[in-house]
Amino acid sequence: MPYVDLHSAADYASIYYTTNATHCNVSGFDPAKPTIVILHPVFLDSTWLDLQLGDSRFNKNYNLIAFDMRSCGKSYCRPSGRHDSWVEAADLAFCFQKLQLPPSHLLCLEGTSIYCALRFAILFSEFCLSLTLVNVPAPVELKWIYKNIDELIHAACFADDLERFEQAAFECIEFLFGPDSDPDLMDELLSFWETTHPPSKRHRTAESTSVYLNRTPLTPEACALITQPVLIIQGEKNELCQMKYAERLVTxxxxVPDGAILYDIKGGTSMVSVVLGHASILNNVFHKFLTRLPHHRSDLVPPSISIRDRMQTALVKLSQIMDNPEVAYLDPLCxxxxxxxxxxxxxxxSELLNHYMKNLDLALTPIHPEIRPRRKFSQREREGWSYQDKGRTSVNSTHSTVLPERVKQESERGGKTSSQPQHSHAADISFFRSAFSAAAAEKRNGITKGPPSKISLNAPSSPMQRMLAS
Structure with missing residues (x-):
């Protein structure tokens, strides 16, 4: 089976992977070809990498392998509040060593995969030939993005019927992909969310979301430790991952020898790797970048040192980066x-996960994971729906809105909501805010992330922000 099992006294995870080799195993790799490791976009999984895995230039000339992160896709793990991007980098390192993967080129698509790869390149540089980062987000999530994703994810996770779940998921996907996305793509995304992110699996969605929203920035000193060639591809019109953050990372x-390369996709927005036209440009730029690099074989050679010793070395390096000597004495196999x-x-x-795991057996399961939905979201019954703002749908006064009216009013005037979760009506308050309000106020390297409950939507006017006004 295409899984890498990671066992330790305090943790368990099973990481799923897929390859372009015969029988989908690493032993089928052609040693004469270089290897590319692909990390999927946030809130998606390796099934959304067809435009990269199916590109003939990569499929014929490279060994390809893609992983599902520990709380995404077919991977699974023991839920933990200690899950962050450093943990995902360690997962990837374990996979490299257990599968005896050769040094590889990393293609990292959106969000958490980027921060995982940067940390991986710092701690395990010998496994990384190059980094290609697609749509670099801010070091710490912007307040208005944090608030919107927070509330929309919570509404979808605690929906008690199909209609409410579909509308909440649609609003969240529209926020991430933009309001002008192709309707067929939106239908495919809704089908994917119905089968992989239903309320009955909301603890997995919550864990993935917390890793993304609660990320911490790398210091300039840590970034300077990356010495592999780096290509950054950024959507020119990406409002969620603005160009200035990619430019800051370049500096x-x-x-990096000769400096990192920054390429902007004209007209590109977020999630360019799954939008057909933009993905074609991405693949073309990535292919040209690889052809400039030295050819590297993919011989499967057992590690020269034990996994324990290599991970211990990485912990020592991490303790120096974090300026915390105690880290070096933790379990290197976890x-x-x-x-x-x-x-x-x-x-x-941890409190958030406990909240999301309550009553999972009673939560909504729209459809079995192996079955496609019977209807497309765009072809559903529209009684009680109205069209506003360039054809977008919104709930009229006869239906419950995605966000409670109280929350929307307080968001508009910047008011403060209760800091305690309201278990009697889960959708009445965003639990991410109450769980993280104390910790998120800390300053990290000069960047302040204040409590989302005190945040008003003061970002520049954009089509995405109009979703909360309906």
């Missing part, structure tokens, strides 16, 4: 030992 990658979150944040994430 921080001072250890990915959670690499967590760099503050104790308050770990506690908040």
């Amino acid at each position: 921080q990658l001072t250890g 990915s959670l030992s690499f967590c760099s979150l503050a104790p308050e944040v770990i506690k908040g994430q």
